[in-house]
Amino acid sequence: MSPPLLDVEGGGRGNAPLMSSSASGDCISQSGSGLKECNFLGLSDCSSVDSSAVSNVCGENKNNLNFKATELRLGLPGSRSPERDSDFSLLSSGKLDEKQLFPLLPSKDGICSLMQKSIVSGNKRGFSDTMDGFSEIKSSVFTEGKWMFNANGSDSGTPQSVVEAKLAGNAGINVILTNNSSGAQPSMKKEVPTRAPKEGQNKMNGSNNNSSAPAAKAQVVGWPPIRSFRKNTLATTSKNNEEVDGKPGPGALFIKVSMDGAPYLRKVDLRMYSTYQELSSALEKMFMCFTIRKCGSQETPDREMLGENKFKDLLHGSDYVLTFEDKDGDWMLVGDVPWGMFIESCKRLKIMKGSDAIGLAPRTMEKSKNQN
């Protein structure tokens, strides 16, 4: 199984992203074909010369529209006519036969077989225009290779969708196929069910609504699609029912978390954690950015120097304490009662400045200072 495809911050190019297990070895060897001047949109207002065939189609001829409109055509962002692009080396190779840019018509037996030769993706053109720093990209030819689908419903047994993506292009480019076949997102912390192995893409572009703490049980954000008020209702009513052995209480319990000085609130699902430590770590991660900025403005501006340890010091030290509002509307320090009791009575959380929390429980304040 290929390693998860990491999102690249700051344009790192080290990782060759893999969509399926067989991709990497083959991809470099396939020769890229040239890029063709393309217009994605098939609209009549397109000024690209090559799109003249497409430009006539404005929806009148449905068949043609489907054909032409699905051709991969490359419109340079910001460019008005293709003639300008003589500067770009991308155009130097010849133009592909239009019929080959024919990725989206299904073949007779219903299986979509993409082009047998490499096809063009428009995305990389954008690099040239906007990413001056990436010199290797200018000369790159990024193509998406052959795809084969075995999404055949008549297979006995488990249907498989295996996408073999063969990539050509400079190794330096961090390539992410836009047409991978996986539906999984990294915030989906459990495995994609093996019944339908869709290999590949584990991009780190999961939703940030999820807390970054390790989940007590694996859950996908927003799935199943049940509204929060319903989830919270079930969470509290299910207390009245028998609890299944060995399982944490069902239902999610989303509560708001605010922090003094932070511009916005977050929400956490208390049922994702089973101890105070887990919750604390999760909150640290969530709110680290605010605290670091605060520190940065005062002392070291260099963000990297502030490690997690320093933040922990901030949280456990005299700077911040974690408090919660209980069902009676009182603000209490977190940590006094057993976890189970805590999540049943906690309505919201607040990360307060230590100085503000003095009135709450001197003993606990002492405790937190001692943890330094």
Next chain:
Amino acid sequence: MVYSFPEEVLEYVFAFLSSDKDRNAVSLVCKSWYEIERWCRRRVFIGNCYAVSPQIMIRRFPEVRAVKIKGKPHFADFNLVPERWGAYVYPWISAMARSYPWLEEIKLKRMVVTDESLELISKSFKNFKVLSLSSCEGFTTDGLSSIAANCRNLRELDLRESEVEDLSGHWLSHFPDNFTSLVSLNMSCLGSEVSFSALERLISRCPNLKTLWLNRAVPVEKLASLLRRAPQLVEFGTGACSTEIRTDIFSNLVEAFSGCKHLKSLSGFWDVVPAYLPAMYSVCSRITKLNLSYATVQSPDLVELISQCSNLKCLWVLDYIEDAGLKALSSYCKDLQELRVFPSDPYSAEPNVSLTEQGLVTVSAGCPKLQSVLYFCRQMSNAALIAIARNRPNLIRFRLCIIEPQAPDYLTLEPLDTGFGAIVEHCKELRRLSLSGLLTDRVFEYIGTHAKKLEMLSLAFAGDSDLGLHHVLSGCESLRKLEIRDCPFGDRALLANAAKLETMRSLWMSSCSVSYGACKLLGQKMPNLNVEVIDERGPPDSRPESISVEKLYVYRTVAGPRADKPDFVWTMDEDGALRFS
């Protein structure tokens, strides 16, 4: 000759046109009809608050009395839209406060409403009558106090499913003693207890009260007293019914309910002790809508209640009803039009109740008027879906959520393509569809081919390639809203069908494979669309263009890029340059 009609006559005729579609059509006939129509339009519906600006609305329709505005995309209900995304109502309120002094109705859905907005509403519109805040957030009970205190002619206050910061229950006491116009009050989303005596007095002095949805904090022993003061109620939502059953409470309740000869809709029932349910038997035969989706009551008790509701048209219930209960439903409630079955334990891996696809099949067979379905279950088969499709070609809304993502047909282990294909093929009037389970591009081929009246489609963990998205965008002629999460759809289908997006209200794609480069291209080529990239990892410019964006929200607009974006939203501009709000 039509053109020789005096304006007043045309205005009189236009007053009979209530549908926006008709009024829009009338506006296009000629300039004078456009002018006449715009001066007499009283109700405006804005499906996307960013599609048009308050100024544009006010300029065109100067005499509006009722406004309905929707804000965040639907997937915000499932926490997929980050906080602070937008949909602030204040600019609308402040503009209308200046220009619509006679405004009577404001209905909002999924918008951020502040106490400031509520106060402004309460002070700006002398004849204000209806405030409906559905799934809204951002306000506290202080804002409600302003409304209660200042809106002397208020008829409706509906807070359904909104997130209200509950500072105290005191807000209700702000209704003045001479306030008697209340017709509808829905406070079911509130947590704190309101003063019960204030509530009683309010109900007593409002003889036209037809709808009352209490919040959880009102205990069952107080219900009888309220019902006795409002026997004219048509819709009633109880509070929690968890107090241990006592004979006197029960008999009071029986008596109170029997006095309510006009009750048609019941809701609430949080934590209801099953022994209370028989108190309602006297009204069951008139009940047309029953919301038991907070009632953790087992199937036999549910069936007892439902079996008496022969006129039931709409049932919302938890999956405790099980297949057996649904079978009973299908035999007793022949007028059933809408069924929603919610999961009682969505996060456990194993089923906790005996609810399967069979329950839905049975209801589809036994209830000839069934047209709207929302069903959560743990297993489904193509055979079942085909049966449902053949039984109920009159389905209009079909939303199926198989709890495990990408679950195949449990009998054959095949994808559910053919099952959903049968749904779209047989149900020719289908307007709304939500898919789940294991699905390949083929299901989208069926949808594109058959679902010609489909207006809203929701997808998750489905499809294999851009071909799937292409089928939908190119085939579904009536498509207005498309929301997609975790599907392998990328640039090509999106860009190839860019023109289609202008015919739709909006497109949402999250955790798909749309690259930043493609988003930019789309934004440049389509000036009538706002192409918004939502990415909490930081500016998309800091990553290669091929990297997929986290979330993409595309909508048509005549108002240009919005000015209130948070720092994690970027509008793809015509210049190709990033713009921060």
